[in-house]
Amino acid sequence: MKVGYKSEYGAVGFAAATTGALLLVRQLKVALAAIPVWAILSRLIARGSTNRARAVTVGSPKDAQSKARVVLHKDMTLKERPLAVVTGTNSGIGYYTAVGLAVEGYVTVITCRSRELAYKTASRIRTEAEKRRRAHPAKYANYPETVVVEGEVLECDNFKTVRAFAKWFTEKYGNHNFQVLVNNAGGMVDSLKFSKHAPTLEHHTAVNFLGPLLLTDLLLPLLEKNGGRVVNVSSAAHRLPQYTLDGAKSLFIDGKVGAVGLVKGRLLETLKQLNQGDTKAAGPLAVRDVGTAFARYGTSKLLNIYHAHVIARRYLKAEEAHRVYACSLHPGCVASNFPNYLNAVPGLMTIYQTLGTLFLKTNEEGAQTTLHCALCPREELELVVPVKGSGEETKVSPYFVECADKSTVSLLSYGWDVKEAEAIIDWGRKIVEKA
Numbered sequence: 560m561k562v563g564y565k566s567e568y569g570a571v572g573f574a575a576a577t578t579g580a581l582l583l584v585r586q587l588k589v590a591l592a593a594i595p596v597w598a599i600l601s602r603l604i605a606r607g608s609t610n611r612a613r614a615v616t617v618g619s620p621k622d623a624q625s626k627a628r629v630v631l632h633k634d635m636t637l638k639e640r641p642l643a644v645v646t647g648t649n650s651g652i653g654y655y656t657a658v659g660l661a662v663e664g665y666v667t668v669i670t671c672r673s674r675e676l677a678y679k680t681a682s683r684i685r686t687e688a689e690k691r692r693r694a695h696p697a698k699y700a701n702y703p704e705t706v707v708v709e710g711e712v713l714e715c716d717n718f719k720t721v722r723a724f725a726k727w728f729t730e731k732y733g734n735h736n737f738q739v740l741v742n743n744a745g746g747m748v749d750s751l752k753f754s755k756h757a758p759t760l761e762h763h764t765a766v767n768f769l770g771p772l773l774l775t776d777l778l779l780p781l782l783e784k785n786g787g788r789v790v791n792v793s794s795a796a797h798r799l800p801q802y803t804l805d806g807a808k809s810l811f812i813d814g815k816v817g818a819v820g821l822v823k824g825r826l827l828e829t830l831k832q833l834n835q836g837d838t839k840a841a842g843p844l845a846v847r848d849v850g851t852a853f854a855r856y857g858t859s860k861l862l863n864i865y866h867a868h869v870i871a872r873r874y875l876k877a878e879e880a881h882r883v884y885a886c887s888l889h890p891g892c893v894a895s896n897f898p899n900y901l902n903a904v905p906g907l908m909t910i911y912q913t914l915g916t917l918f919l920k921t922n923e924e925g926a927q928t929t930l931h932c933a934l935c936p937r938e939e940l941e942l943v944v945p946v947k948g949s950g951e952e953t954k955v956s957p958y959f960v961e962c963a964d965k966s967t968v969s970l971l972s973y974g975w976d977v978k979e980a981e982a983i984i985d986w987g988r989k990i991v992e993k994a
């Protein structure tokens with residue numbers, strides 16, 4: 560049985576263990592025995608699925624992925640080899656996504672926020688991938704022999720760097736077999752902040768949504784040429800916008816999952832009110848409290864899902880060889896550098912990551928759903944309908960959790976609103992086109 564949200568169950572299990580231990584504190588021996596048992600259980604639950612997806616080789620005709628279009632073999636030229644771009648790779652999920660793709664024979668182009676970091680990170684990823692290849696020579700016997708990783712600079716909210724990256728990439732790799740764009744870079748801040756590069760734009764809108772939107776638009780012609788795919792790293796936090804939009808009392812209240820949710824322009828209106836710079840920002844998303852910070856982050860992650868919908872729907876009727884697929888995913892709760900606002904208190908991040916290793920996913924475990932989406936057969940990326948019987952009109956790109964399509968059970972009702980999605984993507988495009 561496939562169960563989503565395992566890392567969240569791990570977190571709940573760990574919390575239960577801690578409470579239980581506190582209750583049992585008078586019976587110290589029982590408490591001391593219970594803690595490690597719970598910690599181990601939480602760790603196992605948090606781990607979740609392992610990656611089922613692997614690149615296909617000629618040597619494995621019975622492979623469940625035989626329907627994939629990319630079939631690797633060791634005599635491929637560099638230009639024939641599938642190529643992936645992964646953003647935000649110097650830490651966390653992005654690093655292990657890049658390692659996984661490089662091990663699987665993909666020419667892997669990675670980005671970081673500075674050129675120096677990009678070069679160093681590419682070298683670390685190459686070394687790690689080569690080590691993994693050497694450890695399993697038989698497994699990779701049919702794969703292209705070399706591990707190819709190259710790093711370049713890209714800062715999502717600095718649109719000039721996004722354009723410069725796309726230009727460099729198109730010139731250098733325009734004739735290669737570009738198959739996968741992983742929009743991974745992103746994060747959360749716990750206060751109302753605006754981009755230093757584009758001061759009218761709110762941090763999450765600029766970094767998590769507009770930068771990836773511009774990058775994808777610039778690279779889409781190359782993906783179209785090769786029939787590639789776009790993988791957007793979203794989050795279960797995509798549910799949080801209803802906190803502000805519907806006045807829900809709790810951040811974690813659930814919408815009618817699987818139904819067609821109608822935002823009716825309210826989200827777009829809220830985004831317009833928010834993205835007016837520090838002094839003019841207004842509306843429900845501009846409130847300066849921590850709850851609303853989570854809602855701002857969650858909104859940007861809902862926009863990642865909308866973005867995938869708009870791409871996938873655009874190519875719905877395209878010729879298969881040039882059809883671009885798109886999907887989004889929740890990686891689980893991962894003990895990465897993600898809550899980097901914790902750095903404000905010395906040592907807090909270290910405590911978070913140390914405790915996190917017990918009940919959250921490790922960075923590598925957190926990369927598995929992204930890797931699955933990057934490597935799985937294209938048929939797994941086929942569009943889905945919210946409820947049985949609903950037609951083409953409402954078809955959206957799939958949303959993955961724990962390496963499986965969980966759209967109908969996990970996607971918040973707002974997540975199906977294709978009209979709102981199209982309107983917001985149009986709005987976003989107008990902003991980045993001018994930048």
Ligand SMILES: NC(=O)c1ccc[n+]([C@@H]2O[C@H](COP(=O)([O-])OP(=O)(O)OC[C@H]3O[C@@H](n4cnc5c(N)ncnc54)[C@H](OP(=O)(O)O)[C@@H]3O)[C@@H](O)[C@H]2O)c1
Pocket residue numbers: 646647648649650651652653671672713714715716743744745746747766792793794795889890891892893894895896897898899
């Ligand atoms: N960790 C979780 O529990 C979790 C849950 C759901 C979704 N996610 C999503 O997973 C993705 C990866 O996050 P992570 O958990 O691996 O965190 P992470 O370790 O902090 O990695 C984030 C990466 O994004 C880069 N980045 C941040 N702001 C950027 C910008 N303005 N321009 C370019 N790159 C930027 C970071 O670079 P720097 O090091 O230079 O900042 C880093 O390489 C994010 O999109 C996040 O929203 C994470």
